[in-house]
Amino acid sequence: MSFESEISPSAGSAGQPHFDRERVGDFQPGDMATQLEQGLGRENLVGLPEEGESQLSPGVEPEARTQWQLFFRRFLRHRLAVASLFVLIIMIVLCFGASWIAPYPKNAQDLLALPKPPSGAHWFGTDDLGRDEFTETLYAGQISLKIGIAVALLSTLIGTVFGAVAGYFRGWTDQLVMRITDLFLVVPQLVVLAIAIKRFGQSDTMIALVLAALFWMYVARVVRGQVLSVREKEFVEAARASGASAPRIITRHILPNIIGPIMVNATLAVAGAIIAESTLSFLGFGVQPPSTSWGNMLSNAEGAVGTPKAYLLYFPGLMIFITVLAVNFLGDGLRDAFDPQSHE
Amino acid sequence: MSIDESGSPPSGAYVEVDPTRGSPPKGERRPKTAADFDAADDRNVPVLQVRDLSVEFKTDDGRLLAVQNVSYTLHERETLGIVGESGSGKTVGSMAVLGLLPKTAQVTGEVLFRGRNLLAMSEKERQTIRGRRIAMVFQDALAALNPVFKVGDQIAEAINVHSNVKIATDDERVVDLLNLVGIPNPKDRANQYPHEFSGGMRQRAMIAMSIANDPDVIIADEPTTALDVTIQAQVLEVFERIQDRTKSAILLITHDLGVVAGVTDRIMVMYAGRQVETGTVDDVFYQPSHPYAQGLLASLPRLDRRRDGERLYRIKGQPPSLIFLPPGCAFNPRCPTAEVGRCDVTRPDLVEVSPDHLSACHFAADLYEGTKAATT
Numbered sequence: 001m002s003f004e005s006e007i008s009p010s011a012g013s014a015g016q017p018h019f020d021r022e023r024v025g026d027f028q029p030g031d032m033a034t035q036l037e038q039g040l041g042r043e044n045l046v047g048l049p050e051e052g053e054s055q056l057s058p059g060v061e062p063e064a065r066t067q068w069q070l071f072f073r074r075f076l077r078h079r080l081a082v083a084s085l086f087v088l089i090i091m092i093v094l095c096f097g098a099s100w101i102a103p104y105p106k107n108a109q110d111l112l113a114l115p116k117p118p119s120g121a122h123w124f125g126t127d128d129l130g131r132d133e134f135t136e137t138l139y140a141g142q143i144s145l146k147i148g149i150a151v152a153l154l155s156t157l158i159g160t161v162f163g164a165v166a167g168y169f170r171g172w173t174d175q176l177v178m179r180i181t182d183l184f185l186v187v188p189q190l191v192v193l194a195i196a197i198k199r200f201g202q203s204d205t206m207i208a209l210v211l212a213a214l215f216w217m218y219v220a221r222v223v224r225g226q227v228l229s230v231r232e233k234e235f236v237e238a239a240r241a242s243g244a245s246a247p248r249i250i251t252r253h254i255l256p257n258i259i260g261p262i263m264v265n266a267t268l269a270v271a272g273a274i275i276a277e278s279t280l281s282f283l284g285f286g287v288q289p290p291s292t293s294w295g296n297m298l299s300n301a302e303g304a305v306g307t308p309k310a311y312l313l314y315f316p317g318l319m320i321f322i323t324v325l326a327v328n329f330l331g332d333g334l335r336d337a338f339d340p341q342s343h344e
Numbered sequence: 345m346s347i348d349e350s351g352s353p354p355s356g357a358y359v360e361v362d363p364t365r366g367s368p369p370k371g372e373r374r375p376k377t378a379a380d381f382d383a384a385d386d387r388n389v390p391v392l393q394v395r396d397l398s399v400e401f402k403t404d405d406g407r408l409l410a411v412q413n414v415s416y417t418l419h420e421r422e423t424l425g426i427v428g429e430s431g432s433g434k435t436v437g438s439m440a441v442l443g444l445l446p447k448t449a450q451v452t453g454e455v456l457f458r459g460r461n462l463l464a465m466s467e468k469e470r471q472t473i474r475g476r477r478i479a480m481v482f483q484d485a486l487a488a489l490n491p492v493f494k495v496g497d498q499i500a501e502a503i504n505v506h507s508n509v510k511i512a513t514d515d516e517r518v519v520d521l522l523n524l525v526g527i528p529n530p531k532d533r534a535n536q537y538p539h540e541f542s543g544g545m546r547q548r549a550m551i552a553m554s555i556a557n558d559p560d561v562i563i564a565d566e567p568t569t570a571l572d573v574t575i576q577a578q579v580l581e582v583f584e585r586i587q588d589r590t591k592s593a594i595l596l597i598t599h600d601l602g603v604v605a606g607v608t609d610r611i612m613v614m615y616a617g618r619q620v621e622t623g624t625v626d627d628v629f630y631q632p633s634h635p636y637a638q639g640l641l642a643s644l645p646r647l648d649r650r651r652d653g654e655r656l657y658r659i660k661g662q663p664p665s666l667i668f669l670p671p672g673c674a675f676n677p678r679c680p681t682a683e684v685g686r687c688d689v690t691r692p693d694l695v696e697v698s699p700d701h702l703s704a705c706h707f708a709a710d711l712y713e714g715t716k717a718a719t720t
């Protein structure tokens with residue numbers, strides 16, 4: 001049964017009154033029982049509540065799934081998202097397990113294998129200094145992923161706070177916060193990034209902070225819109241009537257209701273941040289040697305375009321591509337899973 | 345009457361008391377005299393006194409007078425029914441009591457809760473009263489329960505808001521509360537979500553939340569309107585049971601006269617934001633002294649009176665816009681007894697037709713005498 005997850009067993013029988021007249025004659029009493037058994041799953045019919053189980057509903061258990069169970073079911077049906085999740089997990093394990101997984105130590109030079117194309121010994125080839133490209137890619141991935149995730153978390157946090165405050169209090173607070181948001185949106189980001197990084201230094205932390213400062217506005221806008229709609233719900237009124245303060249209402253009553261959009265945005269921010277970091281690094285404003293990211297591996301291999309060494313561009317580029325794509329698919333899957341109206 | 349001047353103690357100082365226990369947890373904070381307890385009837389200790397409450401909204405078309413000069417007193421253990429049609433100011437009036445109206449509302453008058461004026465309090469002070477001393481039950485329990493939390497969580501939250509000791513979803517107190525409002529299998533139910541509850545159960549869960557802190561006043565805004573009749577009766581019974589245990593005063597807002605007749609002690613009839621008649625249930629039902637109240641009652645189908653094909657009475661016309669209220673008595677365009685030159689000029693004051701029975705009609709006394717003649 002393909003629709004079992006969305007439609008409860010009882011809803012499944014709703015289609016049954018449409019018997020053909022001719023076929024009603026063929027109907028055997030046993031058919032219904034068989035259908036029920038198949039439809040509901042044998043164990044549900046046979047397994048009456050055992051001792052200690054809920055006594056509420058003897059016989060067939062009602063649909064009693066938590067929000068999270070429903071969420072996971074919907075998510076699991078989004079095959080691309082599940083596959084992407086696997087890809088990302090593998091990527092994270094590979095990169096952060098680099099010290100165990102990488103075939104060579106970091107920055108180890110094999111002077112006998114100065115730029116060599118991919119081979120059995122060096123899967124991704126070696127670079128100009130004879131370093132194993134596979135090893136380097138994995139270590140570089142640590143920085144790229146770290147920055148991507150850090151930026152996503154940080155910008156989501158900032159954006160959620162600003163958006164929730166603006167949406168909940170409305171009035172001049174809203175105006176003030178949203179005009180600040182607009183201000184951040186209209187500045188030419190690359191220029192600001194470049195200047196900020198020149199000014200504050202090029203450490204990984206600083207890059208993450210600066211990127212987060214340029215990423216939170218999108219989350220803030222989404223959160224504000226969601227809060228504006230949820231704050232009008234009666235349960236918020238009920239929370240106020242129960243004596244809850246504004247911060248408590250926001251954190252305990254409103255935000256849990258909009259965790260979906262927030263998580264989707266956070267996921268997409270990871271992809272955005274990885275790209276932004278790559279761009280920065282490519283332009284030379286990003287992470288500085290000796291630490292490497294995928295972006296600055298690309299930057300280092302700039303001259304390889306059109307030469308036999310072009311493989312130096314392919315692999316870091318491919319990693320960025322795969323990661324960003326997977327993150328985006330994951331975001332899509334989460335969006336669908338959080339949206340109870342989606343019936344894909 | 346002892347007035348609680350001390351205010352609510354700082355949040356750290358709350359004393360944890362079993363909310364289901366018979367005597368309220370106010371012992372520490374509100375010293376009561378023995379006489380208070382000994383009196384068989386607590387119904388003369390005023391808990392909530394509303395004086396001259398008016399609520400006004402500024403709109404593009406002019407001033408909208410949602411509630412005008414409403415006054416009433418609610419005593420301990422008393423149930424006051426506020427009756428009126430949609431838009432008569434029932435809900436707005438009760439929201440004003442808790443200070444839950446949007447900032448655009450201009451609220452004037454006094455709302456004295458045990459002698460302290462709620463309207464003069466800061467928002468922070470009011471938060472300590474809301475939910476703890478005055479709780480609210482909403483009409484649509486499905487909307488008023490947060491869909492993403494277990495019911496037990498929400499009841500626990502109602503307690504946690506006012507206490508430093510945090511309790512969990514299936515805490516004994518939560519289970520006791522669910523049990524008190526008549527939910528079978530409270531332990532399992534506490535771990536379920538609102539959408540897994542039936543309509544009546546949700547309303548019970550709402551009531552459980554409202555009584556979680558053993559409030560002095562429960563404001564129930566159409567608590568039974570969304571329920572079918574049998575469930576209605578059960579929910580009303582829950583209110584009565586709670587009242588027996590907790591001495592809470594209940595402000596029951598409804599448009600169902602049947603509900604009012606069944607469970608309230610006194611009634612206040614509202615029309616177009618004004619109070620038109622107030623009295624005990626018997627006063628208002630048997631000797632209605634305002635044409636509107638008379639019309640409402642006459643329009644009820646009744647089994648105890650033969651009508652022999654006679655049609656039910658109806659009040660002609662429609663309730664007025666609250667922005668363009670008719671001059672004089674708001675009811676005069678629809679009133680069968682209205683007198684030109686008087687009713688459409690002067691707004692009638694509330695007059696006492698018998699002890700504690702008030703009517704806002706120029707002809708209140710005559711109407712009262714009329715009903716007396718009819719019943720004897």
